Amino acid sequence: MSATSLPIIGVVAAGAMGSAVASNLTKAGCTVLTNLDGRSEATRKRAHDAGMKDVSLADMACRADWVLSILPPSDAFSFAEKFLAEARDLSAAGAARKPLVFVDCNAVNPETAKRIAWLLGGSAVKFIDAGIIGGPPSPGYDPTFYASADEKDVGILDQFAKLSQYGLKISPLKGEGAGVGDASALKMSYAGITKGTTGIFTTMILAAHASSPATAQALLHELHSSQPVFLDRIKKIILPMMPKAYRWVGEMEEIAGFVGEGEGDIYNGLARLYERIEKSVEEGGGDVDVLKQFVDDAKRL
Numbered sequence: 001m002s003a004t005s006l007p008i009i010g011v012v013a014a015g016a017m018g019s020a021v022a023s024n025l026t027k028a029g030c031t032v033l034t035n036l037d038g039r040s041e042a043t044r045k046r047a048h049d050a051g052m053k054d055v056s057l058a059d060m061a062c063r064a065d066w067v068l069s070i071l072p073p074s075d076a077f078s079f080a081e082k083f084l085a086e087a088r089d090l091s092a093a094g095a096a097r098k099p100l101v102f103v104d105c106n107a108v109n110p111e112t113a114k115r116i117a118w119l120l121g122g123s124a125v126k127f128i129d130a131g132i133i134g135g136p137p138s139p140g141y142d143p144t145f146y147a148s149a150d151e152k153d154v155g156i157l158d159q160f161a162k163l164s165q166y167g168l169k170i171s172p173l174k175g176e177g178a179g180v181g182d183a184s185a186l187k188m189s190y191a192g193i194t195k196g197t198t199g200i201f202t203t204m205i206l207a208a209h210a211s212s213p214a215t216a217q218a219l220l221h222e223l224h225s226s227q228p229v230f231l232d233r234i235k236k237i238i239l240p241m242m243p244k245a246y247r248w249v250g251e252m253e254e255i256a257g258f259v260g261e262g263e264g265d266i267y268n269g270l271a272r273l274y275e276r277i278e279k280s281v282e283e284g285g286g287d288v289d290v291l292k293q294f295v296d297d298a299k300r301l
């Protein structure tokens with residue numbers, strides 16, 4: 001990338017996060033490319049509103065300086081494979097072309113990030129591991145892109161951090177032992193704490209209620225008198241969690257893999273919980289009603 005030209009950035013996909021990130025980049029003057037093959041009308045509109053341009057993956061590989069992969073975790077590896085198949089020919093173009101950098105921003109097990117690094121290793125495409133902490137950018141709010149790279153690519157990591165000039169908040173993860181996998185490990189650890197505690201609160205409210213509605217009421221009053229900080233958190237996070245639960249299933253499984261057998265099994269349990277919430281959201285009633293009632297009662301105390 002020459003210092004004078006604005007960067008060209010591929011963002012896949014144009015989901016809630018991808019399109020909000022793209023919107024920041026296009027507002028800063030960057031060209032943002034995406035691929036809308038097989039995507040819904042709603043996604044096409046979101047992409048258009050964010051100023052994203054619909055191109056083939058081959059075109060994206062040809063034109064972009066950076067490609068940000070922002071997908072459900074289960075699609076991260078297969079997208080990297082698909083993209084690499086389109087980018088292979090670039091090796092032939094050789095040094096004439098500025099380097100293309102693939103940035104995996106997904107909530108994946110660090111092993112998955114390392115597998116993607118290994119996959120790209122034999123090509124001309126460079127790799128950065130990133131993890132986004134926080135929700136999509138919105139007025140006055142920015143998530144942080146933590147990013148790490150192997151020792152040999154530290155110059156590219158520094159260049160990536162400079163994209164901060166174009167509407168992204170980027171924090172390079174450097175220091176003792178840092179490399180590919182560590183930005184993902186940070187994301188897993190943070191999400192394991194935030195979404196993990198949300199899952200534990202939810203599990204025990206449902207278990208108390210299954211014992212009897214009176215037990216759930218007694219739990220509520222005991223939390224109110226002895227653990228007000230926990231109850232405040234319950235009031236804030238349980239309702240917003242429900243529509244997102246379907247996305248958290250895969251993320252919990254990635255965290256289970258990251259932590260490993262034993263303690264990591266906690267997160268397999270939480271994946272089952274979020275599946276159960278997803279089902280209740282689809283069908284209506286049941287768990288969703290129990291949780292709403294609990295939060296309503298907590299707010300009234």
Ligand SMILES: *[C@@H]1O[C@H](CO)[C@@H](O)[C@H](O)[C@H]1NC(C)=O
Nearest residue numbers: 024137138139140141167168
């Ligand atoms: C990203 O866009 C939002 C508006 O949606 C803005 O408030 C925020 O400051 C932008 N972020 C950066 C780093 O410029």
